[in-house]
Amino acid sequence: MTSPTVRVILAINFNHDGAAVILREGRIAGFVCTERRSRLKKHPGLREDDLDELLDQAGVALSDVDHAMLCNLHNMDSPDIPALHGSDLKDTWFEFWVNQRNDTVRIRGNDIACTVNPDHHTLHAAAPYYTSPFESAAVLAIDPLGCRAFLGRGERLYPLKRGYDDWFNANVGYTSVAESLFGSSIVGAGKVMGLAPYGRTDDFDAVDWKAVSNFAELIALASANPVTLRVGEKELNATLAYCIQLGLERQLSAVLDDLAQVCARNNVERNLCMSGGTALNAVANQACFLASDFLQLHLHPACGDDGTAIGAALWHWHHVLGNPRLPHATPDLMYSVRQYGRRTVGAAIAARAGDLIVREAGDYLDATAQLIEEGATVGWYEGASEVGPRALGHRSILADPRSPTMRDRLNAKVKHREGFRPFAPSVLNEHAAAWFGLADSPFMLRASPVLSDAVPAITHVDGTSRIQTVGASDSPNFHALIQRFHQRTGVPMVLNTSLNTKGLPIDETPAEAIDTLLNTELDYLVFPGLIVTKPARK
Structure with a gap:
């Protein structure tokens, strides 16, 4: 039985991996992961400007919200947050008030019907099942x-x-x-x-x-x-x-x-x-x-508690309200809503113009493939950021998987992390089975044996790799880039790790990506049509 009144659902995870989603007519219209905007890893809950961003993405006002799901509210606290940040960060949350019956929440003067603390594991389960x-x-x-x-x-x-x-x-x-x-x-x-x-x-x-x-x-x-x-x-x-x-x-x-x-x-x-x-x-x-x-x-790519916000909205829409299931295309699960266009990229570059060398590249895909083939480490930035903790080709650092020294170089000089930690490949889905015995693994959540000794940079000590398969419809430009690298080298994959450094969330904005370029030994940063690097050190 469907509900004639609930059309817009707001769901918020107040635990670590704070996140929020707006579901409109059963579809995700906005998604925010708090740490990506606050730059505090595992940031719980939602802040005022995160709520503004979410509403802006979805194109709705709070008065349009028919039901709110308040998930993991005050009952899922992790001691790791104070250990990481010196505070539980609850003082950063947006202001809200829940009535005594726990069935209404007031946000900015709007009284919204709500559900408080639906079962935690049900919300985890809902995200992969309903998608x-x-x-x-x-x-x-x-x-x-x-x-x-x-x-x-x-x-x-x-x-x-x-x-x-x-x-x-x-x-x-x-x-x-x-x-x-x-x-x-x-x-x-x-x-x-x-x-x-x-x-x-x-x-x-x-x-x-x-x-x-x-x-x-x-x-x-x-x-x-x-x-x-x-x-x-x-x-x-x-x-x-x-x-x-x-x-x-x-x-x-x-x-x-x-x-x-x-x-x-x-x-x-x-x-x-x-x-x-x-x-x-x-x-x-x-x-x-x-x-x-x-x-x-x-x-689902957001297996952690950020995914409970998505699960909550879908569970209420389908299980509680009885609305029919909808098909979900892979890209809709992988990437959030907010995209940063050429104007925002240009402003970020202009703000650091004295520190950067910028060149336009009409065929930037082939130019990037050449840089990777020649041994460069390349930041790759396009479109909306990834949902979940893994870089899936929109906020990535890319490198040549054939290099026997690339893993150590990336860990020491770019990522600033422990040397034993492995790197993953992004492989053309049409070639994945031949190289890994596995296809259709778009979220980097399945590990398989590496069937060739030609790619040591992505081969862990046990001979396996945590792969991301890339289909042509998943991320067309990323797929095309890997195709160019394949044409040049005969290897249908690139090494892919997240565009960030130790202790920081994945970069969200163009300005943050530029900071990563400038503060590490990353060689290049590529935006659509633009290749950015630093002046040579004297």
Whole structure:
């Protein structure tokens, strides 16, 4: 049953990875990720000017909003935010007031019907399910708060009581390992995944992971005969990272085995959707999916709590209001709404004119492909920024995947991060299967073996790579650039990492991209039709 009154939904995530979305007639009309605008990584909630930006993107006023979803409000606080920024940052939020019944929120004098703190894992699950092409699917939401499963049928999302939290503890263990090794759970988990293969050992292949019940037992297991890796002044226990990664994969496989049986008993198609912060673990995603009985996998690029705002709006529109499912094209999931045109780019360049050398390039795609072929590191900036934490070809640093020295050079001179951390390829989808045995992975959330030794810069120590496949309709200019590089080199991919430096969110504006060029040893920055560099050092 559809609602004749609700047409515009505002959904806000107040937890870390603050974000907000406006859904109009079931379509995303505006999206804001707070950290991209505040430049404070993991910034929770939404500020006044972020709300202004969101409304401007969507072309609506607050008086047009029919329902507001207030997600993770005061009940999902992470100690990492004060540790990172010296404050919980709640003082930066826009002003609002919720009535005693929690059914109305007042924002700037507008009283809006609202839902406060809908179930967290339901919101995680909703983002991939409602954007998937599946009529029915099993949906799994895993993060440090739990492992919860759902069945999706049509417009409805049904929670399952499976008791996974009784024994699934690798989600919590992963955060503990991240804190132990890198001082933070919410910014360290990705580092743990990258470090894990350095600590590989056959000693743990037969471990019963249900018997590892707490962090102390995990530490004892990994410390008996550890493989260590020196990073700066610190000696990292890589075996600890390997243990928790292996434990995650074993436990996730057990969950997927159970879920596949649930699907069979309930006549649900063998489709799988995954979300929650744990679904950012591309290695576990692909390994466990391949080992399962599921046939198709769909993920949303915003697996973290930024995606709960999107999930909340879609869940209310479809599950609560009963509106029919809509098809979602891949680019609509990958990129936000706000684009920065040539005028904004020109103003940013003019503001730093004395520090820059700028040349116009009619065929800037071929010129960029040549620069990459010749060994340059190139910032690539176009269109709207990416949704989620991975650069997908609009705010990227690109380089030659064939270079045996490029990984170390990028880590040390441009990204300013740990030397063990790997880089990903963006590969033409039509060639992906031949190079990686995998196609249709547009969000950089699945890792697979590299089937050639010709691309060492994107090959991790375990022989895998977290790939982004690029279709012609996903990002036409980015696809065309990779085609030009392929024509020049015979390699249908480029190395792709996010356009930012250590500790900062992905660059949002042209001015921020220029700052990255000027403050690192990045060689070039490319805007559509323009190639920007710095004067040679004297």
